[in-house]
Amino acid sequence: DIQMTQSPSSLSASVGDRVTITCRASRSILTYLSWYQQKPGKAPKLLIYAVSTLQSGVPSRFSGSGSGTDFTLTISSLQPEDFATYYCQQSYSPPRVFTFGGGTKVEIK
Amino acid sequence: EVQLVESGGGLVQPGGSLRLSCAASGLTFSSDAMSWVRQAPGKGLEWVSGISGSGASTYYADSVKGRFTISRDNSKNTLYLQMKGLGAEDTAVYYCASLVGGQGYFDYWGQGTLVTVSS
Numbered sequence: 001d002i003q004m005t006q007s008p009s010s011l012s013a014s015v016g017d018r019v020t021i022t023c024r025a026s027r028s029i030l031t032y033l034s035w036y037q038q039k040p041g042k043a044p045k046l047l048i049y050a051v052s053t054l055q056s057g058v059p060s061r062f063s064g065s066g067s068g069t070d071f072t073l074t075i076s077s078l079q080p081e082d083f084a085t086y087y088c089q090q091s092y093s094p095p096r097v098f099t100f101g102g103g104t105k106v107e108i109k
Numbered sequence: 110e111v112q113l114v115e116s117g118g119g120l121v122q123p124g125g126s127l128r129l130s131c132a133a134s135g136l137t138f139s140s141d142a143m144s145w146v147r148q149a150p151g152k153g154l155e156w157v158s159g160i161s162g163s164g165a166s167t168y169y170a171d172s173v174k175g176r177f178t179i180s181r182d183n184s185k186n187t188l189y190l191q192m193k194g195l196g197a198e199d200t201a202v203y204y205c206a207s208l209v210g211g212q213g214y215f216d217y218w219g220q221g222t223l224v225t226v227s228s
Binding site: 032034036038042043044045046049050055089091092096099100102103 | 144146153154155156159166168170204209212213214215216218219220221
């Protein structure tokens with residue numbers, strides 16, 4: 001099965017900082033990669049799908065890139081409401097079986 | 110507005126059973142594949158099971174295969190997860206989520222229901 005590894009597992013940043021989170025697949029997943037944001041006690045929220053397509057309503061400061069095995073989620077200017085845990089998710093293989101990364105917690109510095 | 114509302118969680122003894130439900134509104138339920146995703150306390154997300162819009166196809170994570178059964182009643186816009194042989198490792202918040210089939214991402218999520226397996 002494909003393993004998804006996120007790094008770092010946590011980071012501290014300040015409002016206004018540029019933040020980059022990495023997700024690595026154990027083998028190629030083409031562009032079947034999505035990102036979610038989860039705040040404490042809340043359900044995950046879809047941010048990005050197909051590597052770089054923003055879900056409706058998601059601020060443009062969020063962006064995604066990559067292909068194959070290496071992917072990044074970038075927050076161009078961190079806002080107070082962005083402090084949360086972020087997960088990547090692959091949907092390439094096996095069909096209809098999905099794998100999440102371990103998560104990256106973004107904390108206030 | 111899409112709403113997914115889970116219910117049926119609670120405290121169950123090891124080896125016990127529980128059935129979760131997810132009532133859906135605001136989407137064309139019978140057209141949408143659905144999944145259950147769980148999150149153990151303080152841990153990450155784990156996909157558990159999925160089902161096609163018609164209910165004809167079902168999928169399971171290895172960790173629950175043979176113990177959990179996913180089903181749906183499209184006449185009631187409701188998704189189910191029957192869980193048997195529960196162990197401490199199944200303690201988690203269980204979310205239902207709608208799946209966008211082509212790219213395989215989850216666009217809507219319920220608020221979750223907590224399942225605690227303990228004696």
